[in-house]
Amino acid sequence: MSLATRIIPRLDIKGPNLVKGIHLEGLRVLGKPESFAKFYYEQGADELFYQDVVASLYGRNSLQDIISRTAKEVFIPLTVGGGIRNIEDISNMLQAGADKVSINTSAISNPEFISLASNIYGSSTIVICIEAIKQRDGSYIAFTDNGRNSSGREVISWAKEVEQLGAGEILLTFVDQEGSGKGFDLILARQVCDAVKIPVVIHGGAGSMQHILDATKDLPLSGVAIASLFHYDFILHNRQIEGYEEEGNIDFLKSNRSLSSIDSKSIKELKLFLLDNNVLCRIDE
Amino acid sequence: MNKPYKIAVIDYQISNMFSIKNALTVLGFDVEVTSDYSTIMSCDGAILPGVGSFPEAMKHIKELNLEASINDFIASGKPFLGICLGFQLLFDKSNEIEDTFGLGIIPGEVKHMSGLDAEIRIPHVGWNKVQRKQLPNIKNIFDPLKKINAQEYFYFIHSFYVEPADINDIYTITEYNDYSFCSSILKDNIFACQFHPEKSGRKGAEILSEIFNR
Numbered sequence: 001m002s003l004a005t006r007i008i009p010r011l012d013i014k015g016p017n018l019v020k021g022i023h024l025e026g027l028r029v030l031g032k033p034e035s036f037a038k039f040y041y042e043q044g045a046d047e048l049f050y051q052d053v054v055a056s057l058y059g060r061n062s063l064q065d066i067i068s069r070t071a072k073e074v075f076i077p078l079t080v081g082g083g084i085r086n087i088e089d090i091s092n093m094l095q096a097g098a099d100k101v102s103i104n105t106s107a108i109s110n111p112e113f114i115s116l117a118s119n120i121y122g123s124s125t126i127v128i129c130i131e132a133i134k135q136r137d138g139s140y141i142a143f144t145d146n147g148r149n150s151s152g153r154e155v156i157s158w159a160k161e162v163e164q165l166g167a168g169e170i171l172l173t174f175v176d177q178e179g180s181g182k183g184f185d186l187i188l189a190r191q192v193c194d195a196v197k198i199p200v201v202i203h204g205g206a207g208s209m210q211h212i213l214d215a216t217k218d219l220p221l222s223g224v225a226i227a228s229l230f231h232y233d234f235i236l237h238n239r240q241i242e243g244y245e246e247e248g249n250i251d252f253l254k255s256n257r258s259l260s261s262i263d264s265k266s267i268k269e270l271k272l273f274l275l276d277n278n279v280l281c282r283i284d285e
Numbered sequence: 286m287n288k289p290y291k292i293a294v295i296d297y298q299i300s301n302m303f304s305i306k307n308a309l310t311v312l313g314f315d316v317e318v319t320s321d322y323s324t325i326m327s328c329d330g331a332i333l334p335g336v337g338s339f340p341e342a343m344k345h346i347k348e349l350n351l352e353a354s355i356n357d358f359i360a361s362g363k364p365f366l367g368i369c370l371g372f373q374l375l376f377d378k379s380n381e382i383e384d385t386f387g388l389g390i391i392p393g394e395v396k397h398m399s400g401l402d403a404e405i406r407i408p409h410v411g412w413n414k415v416q417r418k419q420l421p422n423i424k425n426i427f428d429p430l431k432k433i434n435a436q437e438y439f440y441f442i443h444s445f446y447v448e449p450a451d452i453n454d455i456y457t458i459t460e461y462n463d464y465s466f467c468s469s470i471l472k473d474n475i476f477a478c479q480f481h482p483e484k485s486g487r488k489g490a491e492i493l494s495e496i497f498n499r
Contacts, residue, residue, distance in 0.1 A: 002462055003411040004438055041486070046412055046440075072307050077440060077484050094301045099336075099442075099484065119382075122337050122370075124408040124442045168408050168444075199410050222411060282412045282438040284486055 004282040005216050005274065006046040006223030007267055009230045010203055011036060012053045013082070015062055019053065020179065020227055027053065030231055031238075033066050039234050041074040043267040044284035048074065049102070049171070049203075049225050051129075052082025053146055064096040071097025081129055081171075090117055094125070102171055104129040105144040108151040108158075111165055118166030123198075128167040130155060132188055133175045140188055147175040155188065156195050163196045170196065171225065174204035179228060181207025181262040184215045193220050201225055207262045209273045216279045232264035290497060291315045293328035295355065295371075297345040299337040305368065308483035312494055325354045330363055330497045333477075335370025339381040339395065339445070342370055346388075355388060359475060364427060364496050367477030369443060372469070375477055376447055391470055391477070392450035401446070401464040412438035415457040415468050415480070429469075429476045429492050430457065437488045439480035441468075446479065 011033050012019050018036055019027040030036075037048055048070070052063045067080055080093050081102030090101050107114050107128055118126045131143045132155045140155040151158075159170055172192050174185040184205045193200050199222030206212050206226050215221060271281040292314050294302050302318045309316045317324055325331055333355060335342060346352060359365050367375050376387045379395035387395070398407045416435060421428045441459070446466040449455055456471035459479070469478035476496055482489035 002460060003409070003413050003441075006411050044486075068303075071303060073311070075304075075308055075311075075484060075486050075489060077442070077481075094336075095303065097301070097303050097307065099301065099304065119338070120341070123444060124410060125336060169410060197404075197406050199406050199408065220406070222406065284488075 002280065003222070004046070004280045005221065006201065007044075007271060007281065008047045008049050008079075008201065008223050008225040009036070009040040009045050009267070010049045010051065010225040010227040012051050012227065013063055013066060014053050016066070018231070020231055030235065034069055035238065036231065036234050037070045037074050039238065040230065040267060041076060044271060044282070045076060045267050046223065046282060047077040047079060050078065050080045050082075051102070052080075054082075064092060067093065067096040067098055079127055081127070086113075087117065087120060090121060090125075094121070100125050100127050100169070102127040102129045104131060107162065108142065108144050108153065111161065114162055114165035114167055118168065123166050123168035126167050127169040127171055128162040129171045129173065130159060130162075130192075131173045131175050132185070134185070134188075143175060147178075156191055159192050159195050163198050167198060169199045169201065169222070171201045171203060174202070177205025178203075180205055181228065183207060183211040186215060186219070189215060189219055189221070199223070203227075209263070209265055209270050212270060213274060213277050213279065216274060217277060228262045229265050229270075230267060232262060233266045236264055237266075290330070291317060291328040292497060293325040293331040293358075294318045295325060295331060295333050295351060296320045297342060297349055297351055299341055299345055301336055302334060304481070305332055305334050305483040308490060308493060309497075312490060314497060320349045320351060320354075322350070322354045322357075325358055326361070328363075331355075331358045331365050333365075333367045333371035333374065335368060335372075335374065337370060339370065339373060339379040339387070340383055340385040342374055343385050343387065346374070352388065356390070359390060362426070362474050365475045366493075366496055367475070368483070369479060369481060372477035372479055373445060373447055375475070376449075379445065381445055390475070391454055391472060393454075394448050394450075395445050396448060398444055398446055398461075398466070401466065402462060405462050405464070408442060408444040409461055410442045411440070412485075413441050413459050413461065413468075413480070414438055415459050417457055418455050419453070419471070421471060424473045425471055426474045427476065427496055429471070429495050431495055432491050433488060439482070439485040439489060441480045443479055
């Protein structure tokens with residue numbers, strides 16, 4: 001017996017909205033993040049992961065209000081990333097109600113920031129987000145600013161380095177797969193799991209329950225972060241609340257190629273499927 | 286229960302106090318986040334929460350003169366809850382970063398989980414089960430897990446674990462791979478746990494209600 005595999009809905013945030021795109025480009029507004037968060041909580045999500053997708057580009061933080069509203073009605077861990085540049089940013093996010101912060105750009109530009117942050121807040125509060133892009137020679141490089149800029153750092157050695165510096169967890173994003181619905185990069189996932197002893201969560205590419213089973217049954221993953229698969233399910237169940245039909249948004253979403261290759265599944269359906277296949281999951285009755 | 290039932294969340298200024306405050310507020314409690322002695326003593330229940338490092342936490346507790354508040358509140362016999370680091374701080378000492386003395390209220394030590402098994406992933410982050418090791422005795426004022434069955438999950442996030450000196454203090458254990466550690470203690474009017482009831486959804490809320498709704 002051991003830990004349940006964490007099923008973590010990922011909420012990409014731009015300003016006040018939940019957004020989703022392909023390869024982290026071409027963002028589409030999906031609705032109010034607070035409504036999605038509450039729905040996922042009630043469906044048995046194990047944690048919520050928020051990413052402010054523009055914060056590190058424009059040097060601002062707009063997530064705090066969303067987090068503090070959500071923390072008043074959602075009683076599972078909240079992890080927040082995007083534009084975390086210094087200790088004050090971490091402090092502000094924790095004060096707003098976040099339990100952990102996720103850092104990418106600032107960790108790459110100043111790796112000492114990882115040690116500083118983990119010494120103050122404890123390793124378990126500091127998640128390092130690694131956005132991996134496969135290179136022509138087969139190697140993987142860590143990118144920053146939502147897959148826009150290469151850090152020049154090779155993913156496996158960077159993963160080992162962040163562990164040494166005191167990171168408590170790695171969120172590994174497969175930028176090439178993100179929003180594609182083609183499945184995770186299991187080769188890279190295994191390499192990172194083998195390279196470090198801190199927990200690893202993967203994200204990017206889940207298009208079906210089978211993709212998630214393929215990853216979780218064989219790899220020592222701590223969790224899986226999922227966006228489109230759950231977002232589409234939310235939209236199907238909450239059309240009227242969010243006013244999609246009035247705005248004609250749903251047709252737009254249905255025709256969107258980022259969603260056409262993706263099954264919609266609720267968190268509960270996914271967890272029951274994983275449990276049936278001997279992957280340990282928490283069912284919230 | 287005659288509301289308002291006031292709960293002091295003891296503020297030692299390094300933690301996220303808001304999660305526990307939010308969880309208690311939704312349950313209908315009147316919550317004071319405070320480091321003031323008389324405010325703490327005037328409450329019907331008290332919570333020592335905690336995220337952060339053991340030495341830093343003890344430093345703040347000393348600077349804010351909170352040892353007297355914690356000791357006197359516990360001596361009052363009213364319900365006292367320690368969570369995560371607030372659970373570990375009740376013990377004699379910890380070797381986190383450097384050897385540091387704790388509050389010394391529960392005999393035992395706090396150790397790094399790598400001592401259990403060098404191969405396990407640390408921190409222990411996520412949802413795990415708790416197994417009851419004992420039922421409450423005559424001196425216990427509550428049975429926090431009364432409504433919880435052995436299949437329920439709770440949220441953990443920690444790299445250190447406690448080793449109580451007296452096995453009679455152990456209320457639950459939790460398994461991690463092939464090892465198990467003490468995940469909560471129950472002693473008189475003290476319940477303290479390694480997991481976060483305030484972050485464990487509806488089941489966590491049931492524990493909070495059981496401790497304070499009497």
